[in-house]
Amino acid sequence: MSEKRHLQESKRLSFKDKIGYASASFGDAAAYSLIGSFLIFFLTTVVGIDPATAGFLAAMGSVANAVINPIIGFISDNLFTKYGKRRPLIFLMTFPLALGMFLCFTSFDFAENTKPLYYGFMVIVYWCAYTAYFVPYQTLGAEYTNDYDERTRLRSYASFFNMIGTLCAMVLPPMIVEFLEKAGFSTGRAWSITALAIAILTTASILLTVLFSKDKDVCTQEEIDRPWKKLKADDLVKNYIQLFELKPMRAMIGASTAFLIGYVFVISGMVYYMTYNYGMSGTEISTTLLFRTVAGALMIPIVNKATIYLGKKRSLIFFEILAACCFLLCFIAKSNTFMLYFFILGTVWFASIYWQLVPSMYYDICEYDMAKNGKDRKGQIVSFQGLTEALSMAIGSAVFGVLLDFGGFDGEKAVQSVETLATIKSVITVGVIVTIILGIIALSFYEISKESFKKIKNMV
Numbered sequence: 310m311s312e313k314r315h316l317q318e319s320k321r322l323s324f325k326d327k328i329g330y331a332s333a334s335f336g337d338a339a340a341y342s343l344i345g346s347f348l349i350f351f352l353t354t355v356v357g358i359d360p361a362t363a364g365f366l367a368a369m370g371s372v373a374n375a376v377i378n379p380i381i382g383f384i385s386d387n388l389f390t391k392y393g394k395r396r397p398l399i400f401l402m403t404f405p406l407a408l409g410m411f412l413c414f415t416s417f418d419f420a421e422n423t424k425p426l427y428y429g430f431m432v433i434v435y436w437c438a439y440t441a442y443f444v445p446y447q448t449l450g451a452e453y454t455n456d457y458d459e460r461t462r463l464r465s466y467a468s469f470f471n472m473i474g475t476l477c478a479m480v481l482p483p484m485i486v487e488f489l490e491k492a493g494f495s496t497g498r499a500w501s502i503t504a505l506a507i508a509i510l511t512t513a514s515i516l517l518t519v520l521f522s523k524d525k526d527v528c529t530q531e532e533i534d535r536p537w538k539k540l541k542a543d544d545l546v547k548n549y550i551q552l553f554e555l556k557p558m559r560a561m562i563g564a565s566t567a568f569l570i571g572y573v574f575v576i577s578g579m580v581y582y583m584t585y586n587y588g589m590s591g592t593e594i595s596t597t598l599l600f601r602t603v604a605g606a607l608m609i610p611i612v613n614k615a616t617i618y619l620g621k622k623r624s625l626i627f628f629e630i631l632a633a634c635c636f637l638l639c640f641i642a643k644s645n646t647f648m649l650y651f652f653i654l655g656t657v658w659f660a661s662i663y664w665q666l667v668p669s670m671y672y673d674i675c676e677y678d679m680a681k682n683g684k685d686r687k688g689q690i691v692s693f694q695g696l697t698e699a700l701s702m703a704i705g706s707a708v709f710g711v712l713l714d715f716g717g718f719d720g721e722k723a724v725q726s727v728e729t730l731a732t733i734k735s736v737i738t739v740g741v742i743v744t745i746i747l748g749i750i751a752l753s754f755y756e757i758s759k760e761s762f763k764k765i766k767n768m769v
Contacts, residue, residue, distance in 0.1 A: 322454055322463060329521025330453060331466040333399070333446050335514035338474030338664075339507050340410055340439055344432075345576045345702070346479050347500075348413060349710060352428060353720040355416055355497050360718050362425055364710015370432030371703035374440045375696045379545045382692025385445040386685070387538045393526030395445035395452065395688075396519050402442035403515045407508035409435030414504035416497030440695055442515065448691045449518075451672040453525050457762045458617060460669045465613045468665040469606060474514070476602040478507050479576070483591030483598075548689055551682060556756055557674050558693065561667070563751030565697045566704075568629070568663055571744030573705025575656050578737035581713070585725045586733060587649060601653045605661035612665050621673075622755050625666050632659035633745045640738035652738075659741065668694075673757045673765075680768040712736050 344367075352363035381398070390397055412431045419427055450467070454460055482503050489499035552558050583589045583597060615624045635655030642648050671694045675687045716732025718725060725733075757765070 321456075322459060325521070326453065326525070327463055327466040330450060330463060330518060330525070331470040332521070333515045333518035334467040334470040335474035335477070336403075336406075336511035337443065337446065338471040339478040339511045339514075340406060340435075340474075342475050342478040342576065343410060343482070343504065343507055344413065344435060345573065346580060347482060348432070349577055349706065350580050351414055351500055353713075353718070355500060356424055356428065357421075357720065358424055358428070360710045360713040360720070362710070364706050364708070364713070366425060366429045366432055367706035367710070368703040369429050370436040371699045371701075371706060373433040374436035374699035375703070377437055377440055378444065378692040378696035378699060379549060379689070380540065381441050381444045382686075382689035382695075383540055383545060383548075385448055385688030385692070389528040389532040389535060391528070391533060393523070394528055394532075395449040396522060396526045398445040399442055399449070399515060400519045402438050403512050403519075405434065405438035406442055406515075407512045409438050410508040410511065411501070411505045415501040436699070440699070444688060444692045444695050446515075446518070447668055447671075447694070448688045449522060449526060450668065451675050451687045451691070455676060455766065457673065457759050460672050461613060461616050461621065461666070464665055464669045465609050467668075468609050468612075468661070470514070471664055472602050472606045472609070472661070474511075475605070476599065477510060480595050480598040480602055482507070482595075483580075484595035487591030548686060549693065552678065552686070552690060552693055555674065555678060555681065556754060557670075557677055558690070560751055560753075560755035561670060561674065562693070562697050564748045564755070565667065565694065566701045567744045567748035567751060568659075568667075569698055569701035570705040570708070571741040571748070572660050572663070573702055574709055574736050574740050574744070575660060577706070577709050578733060579653075579656070581718075581733050582652075582737055583649070586644060586730050597649065597653060600650060601657055604654055604657045608657060608661060609665065612662055616666065620758050621666050621670050622752060622758070625662060625670075626749055626752060628658045628662040629745050629749055632656070633742050636738040636742050636745075640734065640742075644734070659745065670755065670757070673762055676762065676765050677757060680765045709736065712740075 349360070349363045349367055352358045352366065353360050358366070385395060385398060388394055388397065409431060413428065413435055417427065450460070450463060453463055482500075485503045485506070486496065486499040489502060490496060494502070553562070579598075580594065583594045589597070612624060612628070615627070619627065632655045635651060635658065639648050639652040639655065671690060672687075675685075675690050678684060678686055678690060712732060713729075713736075716729045718729050718732075
């Protein structure tokens with residue numbers, strides 16, 4: 310690492326720095342939440358694809374994501390240009406990402422056997438573009454600073470923008486679709502317009518980060534003149550094996566896999582739960598999800614303070630346990646408005662806290678790897694995170710679709726059977742509790758604390 314970059318990482322970040330980096334988290338959350346929350350719902354209720362096939366299509370996109378993650382990580386680590394190391398990829402992938410968001414939610418009058426082929430292809434396009442943007446963007450955060458607490462603060466700002474993106478992509482779509490339907494648009498066209506609007510906002514937020522992160526993503530002339538390192542499959546495999554041998558990495562992979570399968574159950578299942586178990590309209594769903602966004606935003610400074618005193622690992626475990634207790638009570642208790650909002654609060658403790666803390670924990674592994682192996686592989690470490698998330702999304706989406714199908718869900722029915730409603734409730738409560746328990750067990754082996762991180766920095 311050059312002295313210039315080392316000094317850049319070490320100094321305290323300004324408010325402008327944090328806002329400039331965090332802006333693209335709006336796009337991250339908007340793109341991720343739109344697909345994660347509504348794709349299966351859109352495919353089953355608007356396009357008319359059966360739940361198991363819809364879940365398989367969502368999973369197929371995640372598998373494609375997993376395949377290209379190592380490649381993008383390698384490119385991100387070895388791309389040196391006058392425009393920076395991470396920013397060129399972020400900029401280039403912004404536009405296919407927006408296009409993929411729009412086309413995934415555009416209904417065409419295809420033959421029944423053609424629909425899965427089209428949407429399967431578009432989901433793959435979306436996830437490939439998302440991965441090629443996500444890996445360098447997440448890695449860019451590790452370039453900003455190597456301070457343990459400053460990374461938490463940086464991710465807190467990103468979490469705030471993440472909440473706004475979630476508000477836009479998770480809260481507003483049901484309301485906008487309902488409004489457009491009343492204005493005379495078909496349901497399919499209403500979803501297409503909604504997705505296009507969110508895609509435009511996503512693009513704008515990412516481009517702002519590209520613009521304002523210019524001084525943080527700098528390559529020296531020596532790096533720019535360096536010959537391009539050829540991509541070799543065996544080198545990728547060796548790097549991933551070496552990274553997997555790091556104990557903190559294994560712990561994070563295990564924890565991320567478990568938590569994110571549960572996360573898919575939550576974000577995919579919430580819309581079904583509120584639509585069918587509670588009979589809520591699009592506007593009512595949006596209002597309820599608005600509570601989730603506000604609660605998540607209020608939790609950001611609380612989590613930030615908790616992390617300073619407890620550390621990242623203990624804070625994450627604490628809030629995951631709170632979430633599990635919340636889901637258990639919601640499963641046992643009779644469904645009513647109070648329990649619905651209590652469930653929504655549980656999703657905040659479960660998911661929002663995860664996204665605030667986990668990226669920073671992966672950042673800390675970057676220094677751990679440098680101390681142990683003497684290599685700067687930030688992009689490949691973040692791509693490992695992305696690969697884990699992709700496979701978890703694939704597993705979660707496939708399992709969710711199969712469980713919906715097993716429970717007898719019929720997208721053409723406005724009212725579902727008692728067995729189907731019970732299945733939906735069980736998946737988003739008991740199913741998530743199981744993933745939380747497994748995630749906490751894995752996380753207990755993560756050994757980087759604030760004190761040990763200081764020693765690691767001294768070794769780098």
